[in-house]
Amino acid sequence: MKLPAFLFLLGLAACQPQAQTAHQPVAATPPPAEVTAVSAVLPAVFAPHDTLTAAAREMLRRYDLSALWQGATSGPQSTSVLEGFFGPDHYRFELAFTEVHRDAANPALYHVRGKCHYRKNVRPFTGTLLIRQVADLEPPYEFEDADNDAPNQSEAVGSDSAGTVYEQKVLLAHPREVRAELRIKEAPLANAGEMLAAAALQFYVKSNQRLGYLRSPFRSTDGLYNAGYLLINGSRLNISTRQVKQFVLADNVFAAAPDVYKDFEIGDRGGEMNPKYAHLGWTEKWENDEWWADSPKPKLVL
Structure with a gap:
């Protein structure tokens, strides 16, 4: 099935349901009750009747996506911090999944812990x-x-036989995208909130049967240069004020930026942030401040 470009809509129009196959679709198990309070307030991100086919559920039983969601795999493309934009002023927003594990009974359900900044x-x-x-x-x-x-696409253009090998490798790698409903409940502090979002994760199967990230343009960005493997867009409800604000996050902030700021990325080859947005928290892309890490407990000195 051909997958259209993943359109980012800050208005969060409901996603279209997956077409059913000859298999009888199996409805996904609802999330735990403690994170469902947002449903009546925040915009829905999936149609109520969205389901998974038996084939899709079997794939989810076979492959555990926990490490991919968390960004805990090795390699230069992995990351534990997602960056993006929050609210009408599009201020810098970050989120990290510090723990992710698959539910023992439902292979489509993952439990997460983390922090947002x-x-x-x-x-x-x-x-x-x-x-x-x-x-x-x-x-x-x-x-x-x-x-x-x-x-390797560059190797495939060498000859017909090389092209055939490439096609066979792609078939075995089986590039996929999964789309998930993310529900978050922040710790009960002042102005705490709850979030409801759609998360798109792209991956493939390696030759050793492990999973790897697959980078692809989520929208009509500038080819693979602004590609990413994880995009989250949704809304946050402030429990105290009942105010709702929208946000977007990605492993590559430049994949999230085009529909927010057309001139966010500058430079002859891109990859540089426009200094005009420094007042919105975008002073430097790479920082050593591990804000998501728990502070070590003080040692007792006798």
């Missing part, structure tokens, strides 16, 4: 990722650089 506030949270759709991914895409056995 906005201005000077760092808020811990718990929540769930419930996979609602699974789709095959069509090119363009880019496999992990460190994977020497991954399909």
Whole structure:
């Protein structure tokens, strides 16, 4: 099935349901009750009748996506921090999944812990990722650089036989995108909130049967240069004020930026942030401040 470009809508129009196959679809198990309070307030991100086919559920039983969601895999493309934009002023917003594990009974459900960072506030949270759709991914895409056995498009143009080998490798790699409903409940502090979002994760199967990230443009960005493997867009409800604000996050902030700021990325080859947005927290992309890490407990000196 050909997958259209993943459109980012700050208005969060409901996603289209996956087409049913001859298999009887199996409805995804609802998330735990403690993170469902947002449903009546925040915009829905999936249609109520979205389901997973038996084939999709079997794939989810076979492959555990915990490490991919968390960004805990090795390689230059992995990350534990997602960056993006929050609210009408599009201030810098960051989120990290510090723990992710698959539910023992439901392979489509993942339990998460983490922290989010906005201005000077760092808020811990718990929540769930419930996979609602699974789709095959069509090119363009880019496999992990460190994977020497991954399909290599540049090698495929050498001859017909090389092209055939490339196609066979792509078939075995089976590039996919899963789309999940993310529900987050922040720790009960002042101005704590709850979030409801759609999360799109792109991956492939390596030759050793492990999973790797697959980078692909989520929208009509500038080819693979602004590609990413994880995009989250949704809304946050402030429990105290009942105010709702929208946000977008990605492993590559430049994949999230085009629909927010057209001139966010500058430079002859890109990769540089426009200094005009420094007042919104975008002073430097790479920072050594591990804000998501728990502070070590003080040692007792006798």
